[in-house]
Amino acid sequence: MVERAEFQSYYGRPILKEPAWRQPDVPLYLFLGGTAGACATLGALAEPTGRPALARSTRLVAAGAAGASVLALVHDLGRPSRFLNMLRVFKPTSPLSVGSWILAPFSGLTAVTAALEVTGRLPRIRKLTGAAAGVLGPAMCTYTAVLLSDTATPAWHEARHDLPVLFAGSALASGAGAALLATPPAQAGPARRIGLAGAAAELVAERRLEQRLGVVSETYRTGRPGRLLRAARVLTAAGAGLSLAGRRNRLVSAAAGTAYLAAGLCTRFGVYGAGVASARDPRYVVIPQKACQQARPPV
Amino acid sequence: MTRMGFFTDTSVCIGCKACEVACKEWNLLPDDPPPDLLGMSYDNTGALGASTWRHVAFIEKPAPVELGMPAMGDTGGGTDEPGVQWLMSSDVCKHCTHAACLDVCPTGALFRTEFDTVVVQQDVCNGCGYCVPACPYGVIEKREDDGRAFKCTLCYDRLGSGLQPACATACPTDSIQYGELDELRERAAARVATLHDEGVAQARLYGHDPADGVGGDGAFFLLLDEPEVYGLPPDPVVTTRDLPGMWRTAAKAAVGVVAAVALAFVGGRR
Numbered sequence: 302m303v304e305r306a307e308f309q310s311y312y313g314r315p316i317l318k319e320p321a322w323r324q325p326d327v328p329l330y331l332f333l334g335g336t337a338g339a340c341a342t343l344g345a346l347a348e349p350t351g352r353p354a355l356a357r358s359t360r361l362v363a364a365g366a367a368g369a370s371v372l373a374l375v376h377d378l379g380r381p382s383r384f385l386n387m388l389r390v391f392k393p394t395s396p397l398s399v400g401s402w403i404l405a406p407f408s409g410l411t412a413v414t415a416a417l418e419v420t421g422r423l424p425r426i427r428k429l430t431g432a433a434a435g436v437l438g439p440a441m442c443t444y445t446a447v448l449l450s451d452t453a454t455p456a457w458h459e460a461r462h463d464l465p466v467l468f469a470g471s472a473l474a475s476g477a478g479a480a481l482l483a484t485p486p487a488q489a490g491p492a493r494r495i496g497l498a499g500a501a502a503e504l505v506a507e508r509r510l511e512q513r514l515g516v517v518s519e520t521y522r523t524g525r526p527g528r529l530l531r532a533a534r535v536l537t538a539a540g541a542g543l544s545l546a547g548r549r550n551r552l553v554s555a556a557a558g559t560a561y562l563a564a565g566l567c568t569r570f571g572v573y574g575a576g577v578a579s580a581r582d583p584r585y586v587v588i589p590q591k592a593c594q595q596a597r598p599p600v
Numbered sequence: 601m602t603r604m605g606f607f608t609d610t611s612v613c614i615g616c617k618a619c620e621v622a623c624k625e626w627n628l629l630p631d632d633p634p635p636d637l638l639g640m641s642y643d644n645t646g647a648l649g650a651s652t653w654r655h656v657a658f659i660e661k662p663a664p665v666e667l668g669m670p671a672m673g674d675t676g677g678g679t680d681e682p683g684v685q686w687l688m689s690s691d692v693c694k695h696c697t698h699a700a701c702l703d704v705c706p707t708g709a710l711f712r713t714e715f716d717t718v719v720v721q722q723d724v725c726n727g728c729g730y731c732v733p734a735c736p737y738g739v740i741e742k743r744e745d746d747g748r749a750f751k752c753t754l755c756y757d758r759l760g761s762g763l764q765p766a767c768a769t770a771c772p773t774d775s776i777q778y779g780e781l782d783e784l785r786e787r788a789a790a791r792v793a794t795l796h797d798e799g800v801a802q803a804r805l806y807g808h809d810p811a812d813g814v815g816g817d818g819a820f821f822l823l824l825d826e827p828e829v830y831g832l833p834p835d836p837v838v839t840t841r842d843l844p845g846m847w848r849t850a851a852k853a854a855v856g857v858v859a860a861v862a863l864a865f866v867g868g869r870r
Contacts, residue, residue, distance in 0.1 A: 311831030312640045317738040321729030342861045350865050379727015379747025386707040386726040394840055397730045398706035439854035447846045451704060451839050452733035458839055461846050465853035473860055494864035587828045590835035
């Protein structure tokens with residue numbers, strides 16, 4: 302047991318402001334955006350490899366999740382009527398600007414692809430829009446990690462090397478989960494495999510967050526965020542195990558999908574909550590910054 | 601235009617809060633949430649926020665009285681009772697050289713003025729709130745009933761008319777000094793040297809160094825204790841300094857997603 306480090310503060314008050322985003326809007330957005338991204342890419346490859354059921358289910362999920370994620374983002378704005386101001390400029394220094402320019406075409410393309418999938422019309426256009434959405438999908442999976450890391454919030458900024466891997470893994474597992482839930486096992490092979498890959502990446506990255514960020518790692522291990530992330534680990538492992546057991550059983554396969562989706566929700570809310578906790582307590586600002594200062598040679 | 605800024609010399613702050621009041625009056629800032637007794641010495645304001653653009657911090661410490669600092673208490677009556685020494689400091693937006701709030705603003709509502717200050721254009725801000733967690737000093741904040749983000753403008757409207765910011769104008773002790781940043785830095789260095797000569801060894805500048813993590817502050821301070829004692833981060837860094845690396849890591853992770861999905865289709869017949 303390491304003794305809690307001493308530090309000074311102004312009456313224990315926070316130095317930083319808590320993230321101004323609302324819960325559940327933004328953690329939900331992270332979950333939906335990642336799921337949509339992974340599903341769009343799955344869908345793009347499912348059609349040319351002769352898995353029409355997988356293509357259909359993943360494209361419908363991608364469109365639904367992308368649409369819902371846009372709603373969550375607009376709802377989170379202080380002035381929702383000004384949401385188009387997001388596309389007023391393109392700023393590479395603002396992950397939210399870059400993200401808006403990814404999300405806008407992505408949600409449009411997934412919506413058109415899903416509409417054509419349902420109506421069965423214009424198959425060549427469908428292939429084209431589906432492929433374009435599939436290309437944007439991976440960016441949807443990982444840009445949100447930069448969105449969180451590019452803040453002064455200690456738990457997110459210190460996690461900048463691991464969050465993209467965690468979010469990529471979580472998106473793959475959640476996308477796989479949606480596909481397993483909505484696709485007959487006979488065509489769900491690729492979904493099972495990306496679920497396993499995603500689960501592995503997620504478990505490794507989560508471990509690093511909990512161990513390697515110094516004092517800030519506390520926020521990922523303790524309190525509600527810690528409980529959510531532990532639940533995420535159990536659910537991810539359960540999803541992986543069930544997906545292997547359910548190769549021929551629709552029900553078991555669906556249970557695996559549900560476990561993956563629940564794990565994705567727990568991960569996103571856990572990471573978000575750790576950020577809030579790290580902004581609330583000045584120890585996560587003062588202790589790491591003092592250590593940085595002392596590590597530098599005196600001028 | 602030359603860069604304009606604030607030098608807040610806390611060694612002569614008397615905690616009158618004239619700056620807080622002048623700022624509220626000039627900028628027509630609304631009430632803060634219902635007033636409360638915070639139990640933090642004479643500070644019932646608490647922190648900078650959407651409607652508090654100057655905030656006076658009060659720290660009461662047992663006094664080594666011979667410093668000649670504002671002090672009170674029975675120290676001369678032959679008892680060993682310690683006196684009280686106050687640290688008082690008027691905090692404000694730092695108008696960073698490398699301003700994270702400005703960098704991350706997706707609408708371009710935050711911009712750099714001709715005075716090298718950082719200001720929100722309220723008719724453009726859509727209340728996304730990204731600037732709030734981006735600020736390494738915890739300054740900018742969303743006004744809940746309004747939805748948009750607000751912070752100190754360094755009285756942009758007054759500067760244009762050749763006036764000083766309201767807080768600096770109202771400060772009775774010249775603790776808040778407004779002027780050309782280069783000149784303020786020279787003045788501050790001289791003031792620290794004077795204080796050191798007078799035996800106030802703990803006097804130090806904060807935010808004056810262009811080589812620090814935010815490229816130096818347009819509003820910097822002379823403090824009499826560690827920054828965190830005043831609620832200031834000891835070694836702030838503009839988050840976007842690490843952004844190129846973050847984009848690279850995210851791009852690699854995205855390639856990983858492509859590879860994982862592609863392999864999943866190659867890797868089996870079903």
